[in-house]
Amino acid sequence: MENKYAIEANALSIYYGSFMAVNNVDMLIEAQKITAIIGPSGCGKSTLLRAFNRMNDFVPGCHVTGELLMQGKNLYSKDIDPVEVRRKIGMVFQKPNPFPKSIYENIAWGARINGFKGNMDELVEQSLLGAALWDEVKDKLQDSAYALSGGQQQRLCIARTIAIQPEIILMDEPASALDPISTLRIEELMQELKKNYTIIIVTHNMQQAARVSDYTAMMMLDKEGSRSGTVIEFSETKRIFTNPKDKRTEDYVTGRFG
């Protein structure tokens, strides 16, 4: 069953205890496209992104209302195992967080625990090629991942994620700790990856959102004085950056905010 949409949020609200961090989000995320989430600090971008693969389950007191559908199934229904969700929806974090193991093991571990039965060497090579890291590390696969530069570590984390062959990859400011050259490499990589994967990326970098994404979701605190964020505008990236409907979006993307 080919579905145009990889994931679908219906009236999704996210709470930390009694505090509503994200209010009533509706989003249709198209498969094999890059969707960017932008917005000011504290408006709930990371919270929303982590809700997509149930990473928020580890925050005590965090719960959601509404629906998050993947191929028609609500990822938050009782009969869905969060481990299975995370296996299908991988995540790359803001700070590179490789395992304190060898480069090879960083990729092999996720595959092994998920019961991968194929040729591990091949998988490692394919994943590193896919993350545009192979040429730099092929001679030192047994070295510690910590010996890599920050940009290389982040690409290793991407390689580790694509090694388990998820359907969707979530990225939370994946380039914010990197220099412009490494950032560019990651962006090129995303263009490569979107041939096979659906990507959702949170970024503070307007140019980056404009450069890499097909769709953009603009998040903002829902009203004056409230601390709950919501998606105020969601459409094609071109439109968000050239002809936004909402005045607040226009102010934000042109840097005239506040």
Place this chain on the structure above:
Amino acid sequence: MSINSHYPQAEDFRHALNARYRAASIWQALFLSALLIAIISLLALIYNVLDGAFGFVAFDYKNDPAAYTSTPMSELTQKELAAILKDNLSSGAYNKLEKEQPLEKRSQAELYTLFLERLVELDTKNTWSMTESLLHENEIRAEVARKYPTAKLEFRSWLTPQFLVTPMSSKAEFAGVRTAILGSLWLVGIAILFALPIGTGAAIYLQEYAPKNFLTSIIQTNINNLSGVPSIVYGMLGLAVFVRVMEPLTSGSVFGVTDANGRTVLSAGLTMGILVLPLIIINAQEAIKAVPDSLRQAAYGVGATRWQTVWHHVLPNALPGILTGTILSISRALGETAPLIVVGASTFISMDPDSPFSKFTALPIQIYQWTTRAQSEFHAIAAGAIVVLLILLLTLNATAILLRNRFQRRW
């Protein structure tokens, strides 16, 4: 300009700065003296122990060695000694020795000890500390000549290889710490085997699984307080639970050990295990807490279960810290005396502990017992045993530290 004007300028600034430097150097001097006091105390401790373990000893023979052999005592060979023992011991005593280990197979030192103990009957008159021996040699010689005209004076180390491998004896000159060392090793081994898995397991549950609620915070507070409970209380607990209630198990009678009671090395080891449990839990918890969350997220992010995350990432990274807790526990279990007295360590035993159900003694018990004796030679061997205890402590800790460093150095 108006902002700056609230700060001291030029002259005033230098003045204030000098005052700051003065305050800093006073504190630095205080810290240095604190360090010096610590070092001096340590040196005093080491000196005090070694002072007792070496020194002059005045002794006499009840029976003249010349009655047994014409060879000077210092030149007796292993063969000669075996022959002398065979000729002069009662046949009952000789056969008993032969049964334990044939005399020809024993070392010269061992036979010489038997010769002194059984035949010439060494009789220690007095002992002196190392300091006394070095500073007042002439006075000591004069005193010995006056008080014990036939006695011989010798500078000896109470700490000999023989001391380590000889079991307990009622005569200080022939006593050793073999039984006590083995008892202590059994004790520490059982305590760690019991407390390390349980303590680590409890720490994992508390850190990774337990919900943060009122109940867990009560449990946490209790664990923290338990580590401060006086050890004698643990002794009472061990006596009630392991020695009495669980007697069939700890005495080994359910495993077919006959003629047994609960005062075994197993009971004592388990008591020590309970005693060090809070120490292990707290250290393991700290170590687990110190594993960065980003690492857990990385594991969950590739679809790991909680158990896989804990087993493959949290535990290996917490291992050095867990071993730190183990090191502290070893030191504690090796040195504690009070709980052992309560659960019934034997004060006189010369049989090696060879199973968890053995009667036992331990180094601190042995030391305590020797220091309470009136004769000065027992104080000397107590000092020797303390040196052994310290060395054993350092060896066990060094092993654990080496192990820890190996885990730390991996990445």
